[in-house]
Structure formats: C-alpha cells, structure tokens
Amino acid sequence: MPSSPEDTTESTDPLDSLVLHTTDNGVSWITLNRPEAMNAVTWDQRERVIALLAGASADPAVRAVVLTATGRGFCAGADLRGATATGDRVPGDVARTIRLGAQRLIAAVLDCEKPVIAAVNGTAAGIGAHLAFACDLVLAADSAKFIEVFVRRGLVPDGGGAYLLPRLIGPQRTKELMFFGDSLPAQEAERLGLVNRVVPDEELTATARAWAQRLADGPTRAIALTKQLVNASLDSDRATAFAAEAMAQEINMTTQDANEGVASFVERRTPKYRGL
Numbered sequence: 001m002p003s004s005p006e007d008t009t010e011s012t013d014p015l016d017s018l019v020l021h022t023t024d025n026g027v028s029w030i031t032l033n034r035p036e037a038m039n040a041v042t043w044d045q046r047e048r049v050i051a052l053l054a055g056a057s058a059d060p061a062v063r064a065v066v067l068t069a070t071g072r073g074f075c076a077g078a079d080l081r082g083a084t085a086t087g088d089r090v091p092g093d094v095a096r097t098i099r100l101g102a103q104r105l106i107a108a109v110l111d112c113e114k115p116v117i118a119a120v121n122g123t124a125a126g127i128g129a130h131l132a133f134a135c136d137l138v139l140a141a142d143s144a145k146f147i148e149v150f151v152r153r154g155l156v157p158d159g160g161g162a163y164l165l166p167r168l169i170g171p172q173r174t175k176e177l178m179f180f181g182d183s184l185p186a187q188e189a190e191r192l193g194l195v196n197r198v199v200p201d202e203e204l205t206a207t208a209r210a211w212a213q214r215l216a217d218g219p220t221r222a223i224a225l226t227k228q229l230v231n232a233s234l235d236s237d238r239a240t241a242f243a244a245e246a247m248a249q250e251i252n253m254t255t256q257d258a259n260e261g262v263a264s265f266v267e268r269r270t271p272k273y274r275g276l
Helices: 043-058 093-100 102-111 127-133 149-153 161-169 171-180 186-192 201-216 220-233 238-252 256-266
Strands: 019-024 027-032 064-069 073-075 116-120 123-125 137-141 145-147 183-185 197-199
Touching: 019 043, 027 043, 027 201, 043 064, 043 102, 064 073, 064 201, 073 127, 093 102, 102 127, 116 127, 116 201, 123 127, 127 137, 127 145, 127 161, 137 186, 137 201, 145 186, 149 171, 161 171, 183 186, 186 197, 197 201, 220 238, 220 256
Parallel strands: 027 064, 064 116, 073 123, 116 137, 123 145, 137 197
Antiparallel strands: 019 027, 145 183
C-alpha cells in the first residue's frame, strides 16, 4: 500500500479521511482513500480532488503533484451508488452530469499548472484509468492494471477517454481497448505508451517521490508552459503551434528561473531554481 510523505500542512476539511492531502518539500500528494471500495470515486471526493489541483496551481510553494491511492485499487471508476434510476431521468441530465462531473475532473488534471504524476498502485478502471492517463507522467506498480470497463456495462466511454487515448496510442489500439474492455496489465500498458515506467509494488512510492522531487526542483514556470504547449499541440496546426511556442518562450524569459538557467550555464555551475 503506498503511503505519502510526512505531512507538513494541516487541514480541517471533513473529507480528509477520504482524500488524504499532504505537502512535502514542494510536492502536493493527493491520495484517494476508500480502499474498501477500490477507490471508486464519489461526488465529494471528485470535488475535493478538483479543488486540490486548483490549489496546487495557485500556490507558488507547490511545484509538483502526485496523485495516488491506498489499497489494491487506484480508482475503480465512478461510484454509481445513488445514481438516478433510468426511468427518472430528464433528457439532458446525463450529458450535464458528465460535463460537470467526470469531464471536470479530467480537465482539472490537464489544466493544472504544476506537473502531475500518477502513481498507479492497483486497478484503474473506467474514469480511474482516464484519471491516470490525463496525468503528465504515469508510474505503475507491477500489480496495476487498466480497464476500459464501459463496454462491459453497455456504456460509451466518458471522462475524456475517447479524447485522451487516441492521442496517446492511436485510434486502432484505442478501439481495441474500448470495444473489448479487456484488462490491460501494467507491463503491456507501458509497451503501448500509456505508462512511463513500471516498478515493483514496493518501489512505487519511492519512485514517485524521486520523480516529483526532480520536478519540484526544476524551473516550475517553464515546465508549466511546456505542459501547455504539448497538450495543445495535437489540436493545433503548425502555424498556431509555432506561434504558441514563440510566445511561451517570450513569457518564460521574464522569469527568474530562466535568467538563473542562462547564468548558471555561462558560469558553468548547477542552476538553483526557485519556481519564480
């Protein structure tokens, strides 16, 4: 079971026990904590994760984020208990629920101004898989697996899956995963390009901590602008992408870290980035 670093912050949020949050040395750790439900995410948990990601963007002291979970499951999808019965639905209810729910959660990860690492400790199914794939870097334990479970329930993939997966592995592989809903072991997910690195279960937290610390010690604004450029690139034509790149570099050169990076190169020393 992964554990996050020692907490250096205090919170009175009543959801503390369901979504653990610690901040350690510039890294925000967000941990889903409903192991008895394989971390199927509730409405309250989703809203707290969204708020924590927004908080990470706004807090200059936070320079990287790790998203993980306790127990055997990373996230088994949305908790559907208490969902409206089919006969009681009004046209538009489902689309509104998805827009304001699953899609907001995925967008919060994609739009976070700090790099987000997924440390996938177990099963990631449905929106849980998409939550991992939306992260900037994905680490997976050997025992982790990913399941496009929607087809098993007679559902269309939501939570941005049909947007994310083709951009990561192409349309043909995406269709195979979504049409059949087969369980995808971590090693195969790495081979396809959905996962950056697979590590032994007992090394997952330490590896996530090491990667997050490298990010937290880096030029935070340059990394944020790089994230924006890469995320937008597949939806842009060349002229738009080149213009965005030039403007990002223009903005970045106003930061203290960019000046430090150039100065350290000239002075032949290791740069000391402050995230400013």
